Amino acid sequence: MNDETPEPDVDDIEIELLLEALYRRYHYDFRHYARASIKRRLIQARGRLGMASFSALQDRLLHEPEMLAKLLNYLTVQVSEMFRDPSYFRALREKVIPHLRTYPSLKVWIAGCSNGEEVYSLAMLFREEGLEQRTIFYATDINPKALKAAEAGVYPLDQIRKFTENHQKSGARTSLSDYYVADYDRAIFDSSLRANVVFSDHSLATDSVFAEMHLISCRNVLIYFDRDLQERAVGLFDESLVRRGFLGLGRKESLRFSDHAAGFADFVREEKIYQRRER
Amino acid sequence: MTGMVVIGASAGGVQALLTLLPALPADFPRPVLIVVHVPPDHDHGLAGLFEARCAMQVREAEDKQLPEPGTIYFAPANYHLLVEPDGSMALSADDPVNHSRPSIDVLLESAADALRRRLIAVLLTGANNDGAEGLRAVARAGGTAIVEDPETARVPTMPAAGLALCPDATRLAIDAIAPHLVRLAPSHVRP
Ligand SMILES: C[S@@+](CC[C@H](N)C(=O)[O-])C[C@H]1O[C@@H](n2cnc3c(N)ncnc32)[C@H](O)[C@@H]1O
Numbered sequence: 001m002n003d004e005t006p007e008p009d010v011d012d013i014e015i016e017l018l019l020e021a022l023y024r025r026y027h028y029d030f031r032h033y034a035r036a037s038i039k040r041r042l043i044q045a046r047g048r049l050g051m052a053s054f055s056a057l058q059d060r061l062l063h064e065p066e067m068l069a070k071l072l073n074y075l076t077v078q079v080s081e082m083f084r085d086p087s088y089f090r091a092l093r094e095k096v097i098p099h100l101r102t103y104p105s106l107k108v109w110i111a112g113c114s115n116g117e118e119v120y121s122l123a124m125l126f127r128e129e130g131l132e133q134r135t136i137f138y139a140t141d142i143n144p145k146a147l148k149a150a151e152a153g154v155y156p157l158d159q160i161r162k163f164t165e166n167h168q169k170s171g172a173r174t175s176l177s178d179y180y181v182a183d184y185d186r187a188i189f190d191s192s193l194r195a196n197v198v199f200s201d202h203s204l205a206t207d208s209v210f211a212e213m214h215l216i217s218c219r220n221v222l223i224y225f226d227r228d229l230q231e232r233a234v235g236l237f238d239e240s241l242v243r244r245g246f247l248g249l250g251r252k253e254s255l256r257f258s259d260h261a262a263g264f265a266d267f268v269r270e271e272k273i274y275q276r277r278e279r
Numbered sequence: 280m281t282g283m284v285v286i287g288a289s290a291g292g293v294q295a296l297l298t299l300l301p302a303l304p305a306d307f308p309r310p311v312l313i314v315v316h317v318p319p320d321h322d323h324g325l326a327g328l329f330e331a332r333c334a335m336q337v338r339e340a341e342d343k344q345l346p347e348p349g350t351i352y353f354a355p356a357n358y359h360l361l362v363e364p365d366g367s368m369a370l371s372a373d374d375p376v377n378h379s380r381p382s383i384d385v386l387l388e389s390a391a392d393a394l395r396r397r398l399i400a401v402l403l404t405g406a407n408n409d410g411a412e413g414l415r416a417v418a419r420a421g422g423t424a425i426v427e428d429p430e431t432a433r434v435p436t437m438p439a440a441g442l443a444l445c446p447d448a449t450r451l452a453i454d455a456i457a458p459h460l461v462r463l464a465p466s467h468v469r470p
Binding site for chain 1: 343358359363371374388393
């Protein structure tokens with residue numbers, strides 16, 4: 001096999017420089033995100049923002065802070081649902097909640113909360129299970145637009161059917177319609193659901209641990225990271241969890257290959273719910 | 280990094296793969312990554328279906344794992360499958376592309392980028408245009424493009440769209456593809 005000397009790809013060089021510029025200028029660190037999918041999204045951004053090259057985009061980004069928010073909406077993926085993967089929420093309800101009941105007060109961290117769908121789902125679940133009053137929820141993300149949407153708790157009405165179906169499948173004791181009012185084409189969720197929620201800007205790539213948690217739900221976020229960054233994030237979870245605290249990941253995410261695997265036990269294997277071991 | 284084979288299939292794809300994959304030997308020297316369009320919300324058992332019938336190992340692709348020679352990997356339902364620059368597999372829940380998740384273009388374009396001349400891409404039967412752009416990207420990166428002959432494919436639309444964007448692709452009937460891959464793969468680097 002004649003080993004090819006890979007000709008350096010200009011796009012790849014420019015992307016590396018752009019991500020470096022983004023980090024040095026604004027402290028958003030995408031340098032350790034899975035590169036193939038970041039590249040797809042940057043190609044999309046370049047086209048839609050009408051830039052001839054990634055270098056042109058970098059120039060604008062460095063000199064015009066307004067470009068940051070625009071670019072963040074391409075670099076982060078805001079696809080979510082209430083009670084996404086209902087069997088995950090059913091497992092929390094049936095297997096994790098009984099353990100959480102034994103604590104007089106609880107802290108729950110939803111890391112990478114996007115527009116808040118997962119936050120409201122957990123608030124409803126905890127209310128149904130009678131644990132809401134003793135719980136503080138920390139909902140974090142790096143995208144300011146998503147955090148704002150999460151704080152507003154307003155969703156397009158055409159998503160409600162899917163949300164309702166998921167909610168039912170999660171073993172709900174109530175009806176989703178108890179929690180929102182419809183207003184034209186929007187569903188406005190009951191603001192009391194966020195009475196115990198603290199929304200804040202926090203990056204798994206650059207920030208550190210901020211409280212001791214009983215449950216961390218971080219779903220469909222690690223999948224966008226490379227192995228090194230995944231290790232960093234799981235390290236934060238490991239550090240924040242109380243002994244025997246719980247960590248829930250997305251359907252296709254796993255601790256199996258992680259350096260931190262030994263610190264966790266499978267709690268509900270199919271649902272990627274782990275329990276931190278005593279040490 | 281050694282070479283890789285990537286395959287995309289849509290309508291009629293499971294049938295076509297039932298001809299192609301069992302004809303590959305256990306020691307096929309490349310990993311084979313596959314995207315098949317299936318309805319979303321359908322946690323399919325494609326790996327299970329093929330496992331019993333194939334000499335090669337069959338698995339569902341897992342995020343950030345290095346694919347191994349002699350092994351077939353299916354993209355899980357509802358996730359895109361991509362190849363990272365270091366040759367490892369990555370999953371993503373980004374929006375559908377060509378109304379599809381997983382999308383064949385997403386797999387082929389990322390694999391073309393990562394493997395260039397060491398990539399062999401195969402586009403099979405299907406009723407849409409997903410994969411055509413990807414096949415063109417493979418050819419542009421110096422890889423090898425193969426298309427199931429639209430004349431004999433169950434549904435000709437997808438392979439025909441592939442040929443339209445990538446006219447130099449090799450056209451083969453479905454039962455000729457596995458023997459062709461076996462001939463190509465061991466020493467495969469396009470000059
Ligand atoms: C696909 S959404 C997941 C939403 C929800 N957890 C779910 O599973 O449906 C991924 C979220 O992770 C956020 N995110 C990306 N990088 C992050 C980081 N370094 N720290 C915290 N959140 C991040 C994105 O802004 C986005 O809102």
